[in-house]
Amino acid sequence: MADNTVIRLMGRRLRLAVIGGGPGSFIGAMHRQAARLDDRYELVAGALSSDPARSLVASMSLGIPPERSYPDGHSLINAEAARSDGADVVAIMTPNDSHYRFAMLALDHGMDVICDKPMTNTLVEARALHDKVRTSGLVFCLTHNYSGYPMVRQAKAMVLEGMLGDVRLVQVDYVQGGRAKPGPGRTTWKEDPARGGTSLVLGDIGTHAHHLLRFITGLEVAEVAADVGAIVPGRQAHDYAGALLRLSNGARGNFWVTQAAAGVENGLRIRVSGALGSLEWQQENPQVLHFKPLDAPAQLRTPRGPGTLPLAARASRIAAGHPEGFHEAFATLYTDAGDTIAARRSGTPPDPLALFFPDAADGLHGLRFVDSAIASSRNNGAWTVV
Numbered sequence: 001m002a003d004n005t006v007i008r009l010m011g012r013r014l015r016l017a018v019i020g021g022g023p024g025s026f027i028g029a030m031h032r033q034a035a036r037l038d039d040r041y042e043l044v045a046g047a048l049s050s051d052p053a054r055s056l057v058a059s060m061s062l063g064i065p066p067e068r069s070y071p072d073g074h075s076l077i078n079a080e081a082a083r084s085d086g087a088d089v090v091a092i093m094t095p096n097d098s099h100y101r102f103a104m105l106a107l108d109h110g111m112d113v114i115c116d117k118p119m120t121n122t123l124v125e126a127r128a129l130h131d132k133v134r135t136s137g138l139v140f141c142l143t144h145n146y147s148g149y150p151m152v153r154q155a156k157a158m159v160l161e162g163m164l165g166d167v168r169l170v171q172v173d174y175v176q177g178g179r180a181k182p183g184p185g186r187t188t189w190k191e192d193p194a195r196g197g198t199s200l201v202l203g204d205i206g207t208h209a210h211h212l213l214r215f216i217t218g219l220e221v222a223e224v225a226a227d228v229g230a231i232v233p234g235r236q237a238h239d240y241a242g243a244l245l246r247l248s249n250g251a252r253g254n255f256w257v258t259q260a261a262a263g264v265e266n267g268l269r270i271r272v273s274g275a276l277g278s279l280e281w282q283q284e285n286p287q288v289l290h291f292k293p294l295d296a297p298a299q300l301r302t303p304r305g306p307g308t309l310p311l312a313a314r315a316s317r318i319a320a321g322h323p324e325g326f327h328e329a330f331a332t333l334y335t336d337a338g339d340t341i342a343a344r345r346s347g348t349p350p351d352p353l354a355l356f357f358p359d360a361a362d363g364l365h366g367l368r369f370v371d372s373a374i375a376s377s378r379n380n381g382a383w384t385v386v
Contacts, residue, residue: 119363
């Protein structure tokens, strides 16, 4: 990513405004650091907290001038849209229930949007936001950041090149232990269905696993037979979901996500098997992609190592053998979105390799999957069309 496409096309960085992600927010810092890593964005405005006083203090603590430190997201969008030097892009990292209204307002004002997942809390909102993005012609990036890892992109490129043959089996797990103890987790709003959505585990990490499956294979989940609920005694919010999947090409899948596996940290893993071989990747060891071709020795693929394909090479920033991780994967999405936004604003065709970031269609597919999995579970695991 040596070439700064944004500055080359626009003569300046994109002006970025952030909503949410204030003091104590893990994901807020990730968004801001990702935006700056490849020098595509300049942070110009912020509304970082739902508390107006804290919002102003937090924004100014990041070096945002007082006149562009706003008490809330609506004020930010309206005021920035009225400025001749206003924000080009709005990044949203608020609780789930406000993603929809902030994204819709930003799009109404002609601003491109980068939004944390899940895109919305409800399928009705997801459909409306997807339609809005499509008719507006603006760029909408949904930060399913695991799709930004070089070896995840290597896996996708190998599937696209036919190196696995027809995909037949997919296994995806996202296993955490942060809610293994009874009682609320660190972020309590996520356990409120009105703010965090109908299913805590599916909205929080299930959408990541679902998107990773779709991203690598290029397939859709056609039907799901699911069991969704809580395994920790006394808990009402969902902390577990398991499902069998039927994919759009007839392949079979297995899906398992939980936040209540005692002692586990962040175990995201996917295995894809085709007629000609299999791929395996784990987020806790993200530099290595295992490729096991049929009737040939197993191989390891690494960023910038032998056999690295262009889609993976674009997502890697440093010399072979040096580790890259969560921050860099997040930054890949910001850079892809930034390059695409700059191309749109300058009337230039975008780099095809920059168009693999998750978008509103991915957000809509995620909400469809969540709704169908819950419906299946309520019907005792019956097969349910997505």
